[in-house]
Amino acid sequence: MTRPVLLDCDPGIDDMIAILTAVASPEVELVGVTTVGGNVGIDTTTRNALDVLALAGRADIPVARGADRPYLRTLDNRAESVHGGNGLGGVTLPTSGAGPVEATALELMVETVRAATEPVTLVATGPLTNVAHLFAVYPEVASRLARLVVMGGSIGAGNRTPAAEFNIWADPEAAYRVLTEPGLPRPVPTTLVGLDVTYRTAYRPDDLDRLRSAGTVAALCADALEYYLAAYRRDIGMDVVPLHDPLVMAEAIRPGLVTAEPAYVEVDTTVGPSRGNTLVDLRGVRNQPTAEVGVDVDVPSALEFITSRLENYARR
Amino acid sequence: MTRPVLLDCDPGIDDMIAILTAVASPEVELVGVTTVGGNVGIDTTTRNALDVLALAGRADIPVARGADRPYLRTLDNRAESVHGGNGLGGVTLPTSGAGPVEATALELMVETVRAATEPVTLVATGPLTNVAHLFAVYPEVASRLARLVVMGGSIGAGNRTPAAEFNIWADPEAAYRVLTEPGLPRPVPTTLVGLDVTYRTAYRPDDLDRLRSAGTVAALCADALEYYLAAYRRDIGMDVVPLHDPLVMAEAIRPGLVTAEPAYVEVDTTVGPSRGNTLVDLRGVRNQPTAEVGVDVDVPSALEFITSRLENYARR
Amino acid sequence: MTRPVLLDCDPGIDDMIAILTAVASPEVELVGVTTVGGNVGIDTTTRNALDVLALAGRADIPVARGADRPYLRTLDNRAESVHGGNGLGGVTLPTSGAGPVEATALELMVETVRAATEPVTLVATGPLTNVAHLFAVYPEVASRLARLVVMGGSIGAGNRTPAAEFNIWADPEAAYRVLTEPGLPRPVPTTLVGLDVTYRTAYRPDDLDRLRSAGTVAALCADALEYYLAAYRRDIGMDVVPLHDPLVMAEAIRPGLVTAEPAYVEVDTTVGPSRGNTLVDLRGVRNQPTAEVGVDVDVPSALEFITSRLENYARR
Amino acid sequence: MTRPVLLDCDPGIDDMIAILTAVASPEVELVGVTTVGGNVGIDTTTRNALDVLALAGRADIPVARGADRPYLRTLDNRAESVHGGNGLGGVTLPTSGAGPVEATALELMVETVRAATEPVTLVATGPLTNVAHLFAVYPEVASRLARLVVMGGSIGAGNRTPAAEFNIWADPEAAYRVLTEPGLPRPVPTTLVGLDVTYRTAYRPDDLDRLRSAGTVAALCADALEYYLAAYRRDIGMDVVPLHDPLVMAEAIRPGLVTAEPAYVEVDTTVGPSRGNTLVDLRGVRNQPTAEVGVDVDVPSALEFITSRLENYARR
Numbered sequence A, B, C, D: 001m002t003r004p005v006l007l008d009c010d011p012g013i014d015d016m017i018a019i020l021t022a023v024a025s026p027e028v029e030l031v032g033v034t035t036v037g038g039n040v041g042i043d044t045t046t047r048n049a050l051d052v053l054a055l056a057g058r059a060d061i062p063v064a065r066g067a068d069r070p071y072l073r074t075l076d077n078r079a080e081s082v083h084g085g086n087g088l089g090g091v092t093l094p095t096s097g098a099g100p101v102e103a104t105a106l107e108l109m110v111e112t113v114r115a116a117t118e119p120v121t122l123v124a125t126g127p128l129t130n131v132a133h134l135f136a137v138y139p140e141v142a143s144r145l146a147r148l149v150v151m152g153g154s155i156g157a158g159n160r161t162p163a164a165e166f167n168i169w170a171d172p173e174a175a176y177r178v179l180t181e182p183g184l185p186r187p188v189p190t191t192l193v194g195l196d197v198t199y200r201t202a203y204r205p206d207d208l209d210r211l212r213s214a215g216t217v218a219a220l221c222a223d224a225l226e227y228y229l230a231a232y233r234r235d236i237g238m239d240v241v242p243l244h245d246p247l248v249m250a251e252a253i254r255p256g257l258v259t260a261e262p263a264y265v266e267v268d269t270t271v272g273p274s275r276g277n278t279l280v281d282l283r284g285v286r287n288q289p290t291a292e293v294g295v296d297v298d299v300p301s302a303l304e305f306i307t308s309r310l311e312n313y314a315r316r
């Protein structure tokens, strides 16, 4: 029996691969995609989500447009140099004939959760603005989620600043509202998968070669990741390309790929050098754990999982 | 022709009088009431809103329940000692047979604005949580408001802390989102009416005597204000009772009762002694004005306006 | 019997008049002047202090150079447009042959307090950096002060920002250390005289005429104040020139000119819009009073006091 | 030729071993010890410093009492449960007949640096309050230091909070003043040695056995460390005892034991969950490096260095 999954994302190269991984996985049904401004603006992330679904042959999955500005404060939070002008590493997808549904991201989330016959897993691979709106305006609906799996934060260093990972940094107040003060009637089982494990789940250049020989869809992924890889090489001298969002989706599809420990997570919302830091108190001395935080990952299994799902498109 | 008015409130004694003033004013039509936790909890403010409308003979006006926790951070933000356990100074109203509508406060706001044949004036006399949700989730809808009139803040001293007025202090992040970073497609004409003018718009004890002889509804108001007056006497030695929320409603009904000047308003969201302060830059040296801020009021006219409207109930 | 007075200042036009007022007052003996960066840099304020003392015929009073940067954070905290390039409104004083003593401002404060046969009154008319150093490094010495009289802050609006008065804004952490967390063995009787009373203690243009006819020193003061007046006219449309620092010195010389009330004072050190605000809790509900805060002033007496002292120079 | 070393500390077990290491090292001359409140109060840290020097046979080295409260804000910053009531793990040292010099810590620092015939190395193994005073009041003197070596901070997790190491947490504003805004005429070569390397420089239980058989002084160290080890076992399940302060002193004596990289260091002074965090930007993308930050250590060499110096006492 397939589990319903909702994806809130800001595609984005690795969001694209997360979408493709979900669609190609029989364990889950991707029941909707909501978009948020993040790596690039909301118009682009929405367009990209539609085009990626069309590429996957699932233009029927509803896409709803969400927030284009952070929950509280506006910052210059674009990351176009890493993701290319269209957010997809310069790869041009065929344009989907479909448009977003009329419902807002928040409305689609609410309708989907209410309509689902079993609890929905919400996967978030962008800034948490839409999810914060859900928690704030519809706490009872949020309480009915089966699970929330978030790509964000880190126990150690950040990537956007020395302290902060990009998704959390782009909207720290939303992350605070969701992770530190969820304020729901019932707690939602939450897994936070951060840079500590996503950076390790990385393709080497020859992994891209394998993708390139696995059909059109996988080859497009390889092209986009190649762009990403070049940015990593140029900016921080890495010669591998991490699969941040795909790993998080993989964990949502096959729980346990990431090893997580219960911890209290406090998101730093100060306007200072630690803005957007996720303080993870693994020992939970001070507060009760509020989430499971990824501390380890079976890297070969995770990479194989993602690659083989992308290869599925060649068999269709 | 009557103008449509939506009231977002946390009744509360002076919210009660604001509601009664609106219902008794032919210039406007009160098209909906949304509630927010503030002076007392959301269950009580919603119950009170329903009962006040029944008292006014308008149980048909829809009441929608809104947020019970602040936009970002939870604080102990109740003021029961001033407003009495039920928020109405111990006055017990007949219980309305009506309940709140199924829609949330946010949904009722959106539906009302969309359905209205002319632009709606939104009056806010509680913490701005619901209004912040409207601005954040439905910026296009918020942009269609005719006017936003807010009871909140002060140019000078606060009442909840040396720096902060209660409504803003109770949810500074919501106030920041609405007043400092509205982020709407089109600016909404906004008037901020703070303690500088509301404190001056105060009944003396003999004004209460006039109310007492003006029918059941006015007499109930007098009883509730008597309770309020006692609290003011006890806590800060004042022998008059300010009509914070009624003045703001009066200004919404008859624009110009309050003299306002354009100013940039920055809400302090730091976690420090100035949390909830509204910094009003009247000269607007640094930033373009974002609101009209009340600096003066024609006190006798304002009091007469409110009193005479409450007296209308005796003539029904 | 004369009381010893130490002045910590950043001349500055009104510091100049404060110095001249002190020297011309038989009730006190100005036993030393320490300088701080503020209106202009430390080199200029030190040079000005020396030159003003020479003008007053008291080049023998020791001047010690103090801090040129704030207690904690460096900001662009110069106010040259108001005070003129040399801080004295373009008035050029005869250059004193004297230089500063070798001791630092902190050392001179400590030596002076220790050597004095009766408790010293410390008057501060600039940012509180040096005073914070005294409180932090020599708490026992600070405890022996007879009184600390500070020009700074305001109960109402600021002048440097909507929230903050210049001296406090220029070094909020120093002010916090001195006023909010003094941490001394014994409390020092402290009077904070802010804009609420200093703005009212203002010369009208014809007051400057009286000064001009009262000898060289007073005429120089008139010239400098004329410059100041022009800045006030230009910037905020005022047609009077406030005597901030001279009033504070006058209060130190003749205690009671300013009416003060006990209050707890919390200096805002957040990095936000209220940075440098002085939160004055006159009712002291939350905390024990830590200072006397000026709330009123006998304006005619204060102006007459200052003017007549400046006229004393003509009689020498 | 011996290099002069000044130690600013809060003994404390590991400060004690740092002192003993310095005295037993022919490469340096310990020319003074200044104390600061930290692990325990200033009276105790001063008493302990005197007693440790007497134990080392060097009661002649001057000890000066420094700050007992942080640079800006007072917090409950004692760590008595880790260090025992007297800060030395319950080990009772013979009481030294000597007392502290009359000079304050700041005065002793200034005199020592001025009097030295070659540049002084300042080692700081407690909160940085005294050092901040030196930088703030005597920037020219601070500029003449040969080197500043600090035990504090971490690139990764903290020990006092998830974000902050104890010494920095105990006085973040002092650390900010010294590390982030030194404001000196000439930069002082600064090495920050944090938990990333000090935690790895740890004795195992059998290392304590070796100490126990190496004379009275080393045996006393073993006894004190045993107490410390028990605390680590109890609190965080570690079965080794790190030599935080001794490693920092060892690096000062034999530069290069710690591998350090240039980095910009920003101390978090917000009042939030990251207070006291040291943000180390190793790549220095945003700002010029301001310090060398320890990233690695030759653990066996470091442990052998410290142990062999403590064994020197048996040979005297």
Ligand SMILES: [Ca+2]
Pocket (backbone or CB within 6 Å): A009, A010, A011, A012, A014, A015, A125, A126, A245
């Ligand atoms: Ca993403």
Ligand SMILES: [Ca+2]
Pocket (backbone or CB within 6 Å): B009, B010, B011, B012, B014, B015, B125, B126, B245
């Ligand atoms: Ca209200």
Ligand SMILES: [Ca+2]
Pocket (backbone or CB within 6 Å): C009, C010, C011, C012, C014, C015, C125, C126, C245
């Ligand atoms: Ca001044």
Ligand SMILES: [Ca+2]
Pocket (backbone or CB within 6 Å): D009, D010, D011, D012, D014, D015, D125, D126, D245
């Ligand atoms: Ca130590």
